[in-house]
Amino acid sequence: MAHTMTVKGLDVDPETRCRHYHSAIDRIAIKFYCCGEYFPCFECHAAVGCGHPQVWPKDKFAETAVLCGSCGNTLSVEEYLQCSSTCPHCSALFNPGCSLHKHLYFA
Template sequence: MTVLGATVDDQTRCVHYGSPLDIVAIRFHCCGEFYPCFRCHADAVDHPVTAWPADRFDTRAILCGVCRSTLSISDYLEADFCPSCASPFNPGCSLHHSIYFE
């Protein structure tokens, strides 16, 4: 998967969020492209973010930057770590869920 935006390493960390736990990229509903965060998306495109509708939470729209596996939105929202490689996800990302998901 290609991750667009201002990534700083091969695990999808970006210039905005670069902690050891910031390993998730999101396929944006509005354009279908993966970005590490909403700020990277805003820096790169000229359209607003649209949230994934709840009836599409089965879409594999989350990329683990460590193992490169994709998760459905539902699986991601229920997980504290990647189910494929057990790498922990940043719990602080939940503060931004309303930007990405209905």
């Protein structure tokens, strides 16, 4: 495992894949704004999270909130939204389909 962060969820593997999203490129975890805990996805947060989901407000996009499950680097919301689904630190590919759910994490 390339990181030391605790990532909560269902069946989370060392690269942050979970029961819901487990393809080779599903390798990020998001620190939820509401509880400050990392989860692989919104479904894991709904299952075992705080029960009060809140999205990251735009004025907090400079804060680190995304963990690369491949190298352990943390990205700010801004960095993640601008990274073209590739980790800027290790070049690991992220799932571009995650952009379909960004409204569940970021304002």
